[in-house]
Every structure is written in C-alpha cells, then in structure tokens.
Amino acid sequence: MTNYKNMKKLLFALSLLISASTVFAQKNDIRVGLSASFAKYGYLDHGYTGASTTNFPGLTFQAEKYIQDNISIGAYIGYTAQSFDYHFGINESKYRYFRIGGIFNYDLNDIMDEAGISLPSELTIYASVKAGLNFRSYKYTHHSDPSTGAGKVESKSNDLIVSLGPSIGARYHFVENVAAFTELGWGNAGFFTLGISFDI
DSSP, rough: OHHHHHHHHHHHHHHHHHHHHHGGGGGTTTTEEEEEEEEEEGGOOOOTTTEEEEEEEEEEEEEESSSSEEEEEEEEEEEEEEEEETTTTTTEEEEEEEEEEEEEEOHHHHHHTTOOOOOOOEEEEEEEEEEEEEEEEEEEESSSTTTTTTTOOOEEEEEEEEEEEEEEEEEEEETEEEEEEEESSSSSSSEEEEEEOOOO
C-alpha cells in the first residue's frame, strides 16, 4: 500500500511537471530531458558487505525554462532503487526512492570565451544545482526457507530525505532542437549521468 501511495505521488508530480511544461512551451524557451544515472553514492548506496546487489539506474525527467540568456530554472522528478540478497537468500533488503525537486542551471560558455577557451557552437558547458525531496521506502524480508518462501517475515519503513547537490554538465546539439548531455556530480541519483533533451 505504501509503494502504491508513493507511486501516486510520483504520477501526480509528473502530471504537474508536464502541465507546467505545456504552459511554458508556448514561449518556445524551455527544455525537457530524460536521463539515467549510475554510480550511486552516499545515502543512495547502502553497500551490504557480502550481499548480491541489484542496482536500478536513477531515472529522471526534468523541465527547464530560461529566465536569462545563461540561466535556467526548472523542476525534476525521478526514481531509483537498490536491493540486496544475503545469507543465501534468507534475507533481502530493498530501497526505493521517489525524487522531486528544483533545478538551477548556469551556462558557462561566456565565461569560457572570456578566458580564451573556444567551444563549438553546438556544445554548452554548464553548472547545475538540484535541491529536492527523496521519499525513501525500505522493505526487509526474512525467509526461513528461501526455496519455498516458508517462514516469511517482513518489516517496512518510510522516511523523507532532503537533498542538495551540484553537478557539472555538457550538452551537445547534434540537431537543432535535440541534444545529448552528460553530468558529473551529486545532483542526480548517481555520480555519472547520461541523457537526451529537447528544446520546445
């Protein structure tokens, strides 16, 4: 039931984000993107010693609007998960994260031009900060007999984590309104991020 409620929250946030994007898109100055993040860190990486680990990449949908030539703000929603099997399947721990928050981006091309660093017109280097809330769902399962599922005991918990993380990114427009981008840092659900964005 808790996971269902969390999913409802995520879907509601997604509908708000899409609605806002539709409104902003009337001015043709927004960017929407979808990305996957890898190499979990900190509170997202629980690292059970000796356990079999399954990592679900951090998926993020985001929308940004330019408020000045080099500055954009926006919002994001995301999901990631991590699970562990240990003691030959007797114990299992699962963590799920539903993420929502705001974005601040600053394009660095003008600063690099002033420093004498010339970049192709299709390439943008930017600094990014994401601040948001992470709804964490934890489930622990113990099986007396993993082969049959007998003696199953479960415990669950939920909590809320505030996050704030910077990243450095690069965006390359391989066609006019479509770009591939990558980010390194602590703003996403993994230190290394790959994605695609659309200017609309």
